[in-house]
């Protein structure tokens with residue numbers, strides 16, 4: 001599953017699942033850029049860890065929902081590491097609330113980062129990938145995008161939207177040697193899930209046949225596979241990594 005000679009971008013690579021993905025891709029041999037909208041210092045720490053493995057890395061501050069920032073992000077990576085051949089659309093936020101109380105600003109914020117961000121990054125990444133007639137795009141969706149979740153209409157809509165984006169772009173880009181897949185994590189302890197109340201955590205655990213939460217590394221392993229040549233014949237799929245929660 002070697003990624004030697006490839007350049008990857010992991011959006012939201014400063015912590016949690018994105019950090020694990022960035023380290024995994026570097027372990028497989030890729031040079032890896034990570035971006036975050038606020039936590040540049042943490043992104044820099046991830047980049048430093050990648051560099052100790054002998055790979056090149058770059059930590060950049062960019063809001064994936066901002067078109068100009070995304071264009072600048074890809075330009076800087078191309079200048080310093082080379083064109084992005086592996087794009088991992090991982091940046092994501094949640095602003096939970098029951099539908100009847102869900103504020104428009106929370107709807108917009110979540111859709112803008114989670115879905116518009118992936119659209120913008122995909123659009124900029126695809127052109128050089130098409131020229132190279134090769135590329136890998138992995139969108140980090142969620143089991144919530146498959147089955148919905150009370151209190152997460154905005155987040156679930158964004159994650160279901162990512163699956164639609166995945167399947168449509170997989171069809172559009174297939175003839176150019178680019179595969180596009182989604183990974184749908186289940187319940188993974190990160191800063192995003194920190195705020196879930198204990199009783200809700202127990203209720204979630206009760207729905208997982210494997211009886212435990214997943215780890216960021218277990219999501220990264222699936223992404224590392226989909227990014228590799230071994231997954232050349234897989235495109236347009238939503239791969240669920242959730243301990244059996246959804247089946």
Ligand code: NAP
Nearest residue numbers: 012014016017036037038039063064091092142188190192
């Ligand atoms: P996390 O710990 O909160 O990390 C989110 C990352 O995204 C951070 O690096 C954050 O950095 C970055 N980010 C947020 N807004 C951004 C923006 N506008 N532009 C660029 N980067 C931005 O969350 P996580 O749990 O690792 O989640 C990673 C992905 O997995 C998300 O898409 C999430 O929806 C998905 N997921 C998570 C779980 C789970 O159980 N944890 C389950 C299913 C799916 P800054 O804050 O500095 O911008």
